[in-house]
Every structure is written in structure tokens, then in C-alpha cells.
Amino acid sequence: MITLTEVHKKYSSEVTIGPVTLEIPTGGITALVGPNGAGKSTMLTMVGRLLGIDSGTIEVAGYDVTSTASKDLAKIVSILRQENHFVTRLTVRQLVAFGRFPHSKGRLTTTDEEIISRSIDFLDLAELEGRYLDQLSGGQRQRAYVAMVLAQDTETVLLDEPLNNLDMKHSVLMMQHLKRAAQELNRTIVIVLHDINFAGHYSDYICAMKHGKVVQFGTPERIMNDEILSEVFETPVQVIDGPNGPLAVYY
Structure with a gap:
């Protein structure tokens, strides 16, 4: 909590x-x-x-x-801020390994390597783990950063x-991956x-x-609901029944 x-x-x-x-x-x-x-x-x-x-x-x-x-x-607790992202000559696996630093202090154990691999697999990055960050698309790079945070194992x-x-x-x-992680x-x-x-x-x-x-x-x-969202966003909002739940429509 x-x-x-x-x-x-x-x-x-x-x-x-x-x-x-x-x-x-x-x-x-x-x-x-x-x-x-x-x-x-x-x-x-x-x-x-x-x-x-x-x-x-x-x-x-x-x-x-x-x-x-x-x-x-x-x-x-682990945190990923949007402005912390950087593109450098790190591979995906090297980036994800940073998530283990609080546990390994830079000396990766077999357990650390297993957690790194598990985090990479969880974000469907196994085929990209040897690729450099600047060779990835924006979506792939974002998944790599989230994998790093998950590898911190908090x-x-x-x-x-x-x-x-x-x-x-x-x-x-991305939201599907995060839902699975939760x-x-x-x-x-x-x-x-x-x-x-x-x-x-x-x-x-x-x-x-x-x-x-x-x-x-x-x-x-x-x-x-209409009243709460209209108050929060200070614009008229109508919540309608969508095929998979409520949807907010701005007008």
C-alpha cells in the first residue's frame, strides 16, 4: 500500500x-x-x-x-520518469541489466541473469536483446525501459x-503488458x-x-461518469457504453 x-x-x-x-x-x-x-x-x-x-x-x-x-x-519501489530516457550504445540486455544494480551492485549473479532474461521475455524483447537502443523503434525502446524497471523486482x-x-x-x-505485470x-x-x-x-x-x-x-x-470527468477536465464530457466498457467522449 x-x-x-x-x-x-x-x-x-x-x-x-x-x-x-x-x-x-x-x-x-x-x-x-x-x-x-x-x-x-x-x-x-x-x-x-x-x-x-x-x-x-x-x-x-x-x-x-x-x-x-x-x-x-x-x-x-522503482520509478521510470519520461525525461530519464536516453539513447546510447547500449544493447537492450545491457539496459535491462541496470535494473539489477540495487541487488547486484554491478556484479551480476546467475539469479540476476535469470531475472533479466525473464523481464526481457515478459516484454517480448527476446529477439531484440542484442540490438542497440538507437536501432529500435520508439515502441520497442519504451518496452526496453519498462523491462529494466521490472527487472528491479520491486x-x-x-x-x-x-x-x-x-x-x-x-x-x-504497452497497457496489456502492464496489466499482465500487475x-x-x-x-x-x-x-x-x-x-x-x-x-x-x-x-x-x-x-x-x-x-x-x-x-x-x-x-x-x-x-x-459525466459529472466527475467534466469537473476534473473543465470541459463537457459524456460517458457512453462502449463494447468493452465505458468510454469518455469530449464535445
Whole structure:
């Protein structure tokens, strides 16, 4: 479980996050949604301790992220930020191996190699593991980064807009992979999404944010309704019955 209690972060007199009090359940996918500037990525990076908080507490699996040693926290929670991505002369396997650093400190064991291979296979990258990152398509490269995070083998995985720059096909494939990871690998995945319909279809919980605060939190069945989405996105939204569940239509 991820627990935020009265979390507050102030950038300026105009930009403030919180106070946020929230419990994200263990297991499944929780999507953070909301308009630009709502505080989604900021909250994610605070949970991952890549950004400090001014006040309050954040706990992941009972560990206080502000006081837990980095070497221990790295075995509890992993995070992938969209701006951390880089293209270099690393192969897919070499990149994924970085996920084992908190465990191996650079000296890979047989167990590490097995986990690396398992993560590569899970993201359907086996045929590409010897290829360099700059030889991959955007969708393939994105899968390689997610495989690296999965190889870190943490119960909690934080992903900041992993669908960014992916087309529709690769966005669907990525969400299918993440859904499998949550279900088959028992991961708790918290993901920042811009597309409310991806959140509604693939997530188990939706956290809707606006102006640096949590406006609504609940299952997709609860959040996917006209009134809530229109309030959150400040534009008229109608939720209709689609072939695979509710769909939000903007007009």
C-alpha cells in the first residue's frame, strides 16, 4: 500500500501540490489522471523520492520514503520518469541489466541473469536483446525501459507517462503488458496517463487530480461518469457504453 498523509509541496505562490492524503491499494494498476499541471507527475516523483516534500509523510509498503536508506528503498519501489530516457550504445540486455544494480551492485549473479532474461521475455524483447537502443523503434525502446524497471523486482512500480510518443497500437500493447505485470507478477503499478479511456479500460483504480489536489479516487466504474470527468477536465464530457466498457467522449 502507498499512503500519503497531508503531503505538501510548494514551488511558488502560484504553484502548490497538496495537501494530499491518499491510500493507493496494494496490487493492480492505479492511474493518475487530470489536466496538464494537475500535479500527477509531481506526486509520482515524490512517492519515488526523486523530489522532496515540504511536509507530511509518504509510506510505501510501510517504509517512510523520506527516511528509508536509498539502498533499501530501491528494493521496494522503482520509478521510470519520461525525461530519464536516453539513447546510447547500449544493447537492450545491457539496459535491462541496470535494473539489477540495487541487488547486484554491478556484479551480476546467475539469479540476476535469470531475472533479466525473464523481464526481457515478459516484454517480448527476446529477439531484440542484442540490438542497440538507437536501432529500435520508439515502441520497442519504451518496452526496453519498462523491462529494466521490472527487472528491479520491486513490488511497487511507478511509471510517468509510459505511453508518451507511442501510437495507438503500441499504447495498447504497452497497457496489456502492464496489466499482465500487475496480475501475473503481483506488482502494484502507479501510472500517469493522459488518456482517460486507457485509464478506464486498463486500471483498477483511478486517482483524478486537479490544481495539485486529489479530486476523486475510486474504481473506473465510479470515476467514469459525466459529472466527475467534466469537473476534473473543465470541459463537457459524456460517458457512453462502449463494447468493452465505458468510454469518455469530449464535445
